[in-house]
């Protein structure tokens with residue numbers, strides 16, 4: 451059998467001092483698949499994403515992307531990262547650069563594309579996320595939802611094979627969450643492979659092919675959304691979902707970046 | 710009081726040259742200080758422990774020794790130690806530059822660490838190397854944030870250039886002293902010198918401040 455998943459994590463462990471952030475996580479992601487990660491705060495979801503694109507070194511276990519082993523120390527890490535886009539909770543747009551330059555800086559410095567080609571690519575992406583009229587402004591002039599759409603476009607400018615999203619809507623005002631989710635839905639419909647950490651249960655239910663439930667650095671349950679949301683096996687999944695059900699949005703807004 | 714600016718006007722070429730030397734000395738020591746400061750600040754922030762310790766030693770000694778002492782040491786002791794003669798201008802540029810560099814390094818270090826970690830993650834996630842990320846993403850933001858202290862340091866560099874008069878660099882204060890001795894007009898000459906220093910420093914202070922007000926929004930991620 452020649453089939454390999456695009457991304458394969460095997461028994462990944464990671465600790466910060468006494469804190470065990472990842473306690474043996476194994477996860478395969480298939481090409482074109484949308485995987486949503488859900489789970490309580492501090493359960494290790496962000497840490498897993500950073501291990502998946504080698505922003506963080508794993509203590510043990512392996513991560514393979516397109517069949518190639520990732521090591522944060524090796525030069526391979528950079529080759530892997532340019533094929534994987536990442537979107538952050540706090541957007542992390544580069545504030546000193548125009549929106550257009552935010553989109554071209556990756557392609558020009560990393561892929562060595564010439565500026566004209568990079569700008570053409572950037573403008574096409576800004577059109578796609580509905581922000582072509584903002585090309586020349588700086589990020590500080592944009593709303594949160596607009597910034598996050600630019601951040602998605604910035605990642606797409608590298609023409610990645612896979613996109614990682616770390617709670618992309620958690621820092622947004624409720625009224626701008628929809629525009630970001632719509633862009634993400636569009637990406638999924640176009641066949642992009644996506645790993646999405648989210649508290650937007652509605653998004654997970656409608657867009658995910660599989661939902662992964664995280665708790666205390668472990669995967670406690672994996673399944674199609676219908677099963678996870680309607681008939682979860684694990685008691686802790688039920689607890690977590692009912693917890694979200696009780697508080698809904700207020701939980702999303704209460705979560706802050708831990709740096 | 711008998712005030713006469715005529716001797717000053719008679720020696721205007723001499724004084725203009727002195728002002729030129731002061732400007733040149735200031736600009737060169739700022740350049741040295743800035744380049745040294747950026748590298749030292751970045752290496753202390755991102756480099757290994759050994760490099761960090763060595764550079765901390767440099768920064769601490771420069772901050773612990775009076776500039777005047779660094780300067781005379783550079784001019785009188787350095788040639789003996791290394792058997793090379795250096796002219797007073799070179800000694801002044803090196804001493805002033807290295808001294809300034811220590812303070813610039815501290816400002817740069819504060820600026821770099823103030824940029825939140827997510828910016829580095831975002832740059833690396835695009836496939837940039839750490840060096841590319843620092844150069845194109847982190848450092849520009851740090852420089853913008855640190856414009857006010859850098860502006861102060863640059864005005865101090867202009868004022869400190871007067872210290873080079875003790876090793877006979879023909880800059881404004883030194884030449885003013887010479888002229889005052891020849892003409893017996895210290896009041897007119899030193900007043901003029903004071904005025905010139907003010908005119909040199911004031912635009913730098915106001916300029917960096919204006920620049921900061923225009924750019925500050927670009928440095929806050």
Ligand SMILES: Nc1ncnc2c1ncn2[C@@H]1O[C@H](COP(=O)(O)OP(=O)(O)OP(=O)(O)O)[C@@H](O)[C@H]1O
Nearest residue numbers: 466469471490491492493494495496497498705708
């Ligand atoms: N850089 C770090 N240094 C030290 N501890 C860390 C670091 N990053 C994460 N941790 C710890 O690891 C654990 C997992 O954190 P992580 O951010 O991965 O959780 P999360 O599931 O993303 O949570 P949230 O929903 O709040 O974002 C937490 O206990 C956290 O405090």
Ligand SMILES: [Mg+2]
Nearest residue numbers: 495496497617
């Ligand atoms: Mg997180």
